[in-house]
Amino acid sequence: MAKIRKGGKKTPPPISTASLPDIVFMLLFFFMVSTVMRESTLMVKKPQLPQATEITKLEKKSLVSNIYVSPPVTEYEALFGTQPVIQLNDAIEDIAQVGVFIQKEREARNPNERDFMTVSLKADSETKMGIISDIKMELRKVNALKLNYAALDK
Amino acid sequence: MARRPLPEINSSSMADIAFMLLIFFLVATTMDTDKGLFRTLPPFVPAEEQEQIKVIEKNLFVVFLNKNDNLMIEKKLGRIEDLQTKCIDFLTNMNNDAADTKVPGYEVVDIPLLGGPQRVTKAIVSIQNDRGSSYDKYIEVQNEIVAAFNVVRDKYSRKFFYKKFDELQEDEQKAIKDLLPQRISEAEPKNIGGK
Numbered sequence: 001m002a003k004i005r006k007g008g009k010k011t012p013p014p015i016s017t018a019s020l021p022d023i024v025f026m027l028l029f030f031f032m033v034s035t036v037m038r039e040s041t042l043m044v045k046k047p048q049l050p051q052a053t054e055i056t057k058l059e060k061k062s063l064v065s066n067i068y069v070s071p072p073v074t075e076y077e078a079l080f081g082t083q084p085v086i087q088l089n090d091a092i093e094d095i096a097q098v099g100v101f102i103q104k105e106r107e108a109r110n111p112n113e114r115d116f117m118t119v120s121l122k123a124d125s126e127t128k129m130g131i132i133s134d135i136k137m138e139l140r141k142v143n144a145l146k147l148n149y150a151a152l153d154k
Numbered sequence: 155m156a157r158r159p160l161p162e163i164n165s166s167s168m169a170d171i172a173f174m175l176l177i178f179f180l181v182a183t184t185m186d187t188d189k190g191l192f193r194t195l196p197p198f199v200p201a202e203e204q205e206q207i208k209v210i211e212k213n214l215f216v217v218f219l220n221k222n223d224n225l226m227i228e229k230k231l232g233r234i235e236d237l238q239t240k241c242i243d244f245l246t247n248m249n250n251d252a253a254d255t256k257v258p259g260y261e262v263v264d265i266p267l268l269g270g271p272q273r274v275t276k277a278i279v280s281i282q283n284d285r286g287s288s289y290d291k292y293i294e295v296q297n298e299i300v301a302a303f304n305v306v307r308d309k310y311s312r313k314f315f316y317k318k319f320d321e322l323q324e325d326e327q328k329a330i331k332d333l334l335p336q337r338i339s340e341a342e343p344k345n346i347g348g349k
Contacts, residue, residue, distance in 0.1 A: 017166070021165075028172060028176045035179065035183035052293055053297055054191060055190060057188070120188055125288070125289055128286055128289070129288070129292055140195050141198045143197065150190040151297075153189065
């Protein structure tokens, strides 16, 4: 019994932090699984999408072209004004460029996938119908008839 | 001399590496799920080729949205809450009575999967908006019309196949679509009253 002796004062054992990286990895995996790589930086303010009940999910992300319609971000306000403008993927464009943009998107894809291409229109709920009708007309002219109005679930 | 146990590699920087990766993912990705109202646009017909299609007025369900976002259903002021029910009524009631100017006509089409000749309504929904109407209201109107079509489709699907429309096979879905064709026409918006 005399042999067992504790040498010196004993400080409480430090909390083991060996599992901290594991916790962080779990959070990381959660984010990796639940998010999508953002395709383009928004030069317009993030549009406040309208709400609807008859929503369908967009199937193939790779076959979707995005059109954003919203007022420009404050840094660009001096250049583009305060009215809603059109952003095609990553640049603010004029309405006439919509047709060209669709053609470019078509050429970038596989020929047999071209018929399944959809256009996702993400417009702010406060935009006036004038600019939206112009976009629809341009899309009809280039035969891009599959349109999805982005909306939040009601 | 007893071999000293080798000192462990300090793993305190593992957490830092993990944080770096996490911050990268937080910054470069978005949780946007792409959902929305799916609509197929009508093909473009240049003005010269546009033939005047004769549409009988009683087959037309007119929805008009003006620049103040007031809704007009069938030439009477209406509310958005009533739009769906009125549209469903219009799509399900049909008769070929020439004297009845409110209910659309129908034609008899043979649809083999549904057991023979069926009455297919000639109803067309026409949506017109002004350039000054707000997108929000426009989407609401579109939503209600699409909802009306979906409700009637579900009803027919249950009547013939005892299942909801989404649970049907490809060809059964096509048969129901033949029974209720999605005829939604959108006219060019007028610009009454400026921006």
